[in-house]
Amino acid sequence: ILCYAMQTLRCCAIVGHVHDELIIECSRDVSVNAICEQMGRTPSWAEGLLLRADGYECDFYQKD
Numbered sequence: 204i205l206c207y208a209m210q211t212l213r214c215c216a217i218v219g220h221v222h223d224e225l226i227i228e229c230s231r232d233v234s235v236n237a238i239c240e241q242m243g244r245t246p247s248w249a250e251g252l253l254l255r256a257d258g259y260e261c262d263f264y265q266k267d
Contacts, residue, residue: 208242226264235260
């Protein structure tokens, strides 16, 4: 599921991932909600699976 999300976010600068988290570097005008919406999309091969993503912004990586 994380790999699918990474593929759909290939326009973003994904600089790392930890378990079920992505670490993305981007400009401040990128919406966290837009990224979460993209990550919460269910792949066609997992029809019926309910997904949801949460996110936060910070100046350096920190565990939420």
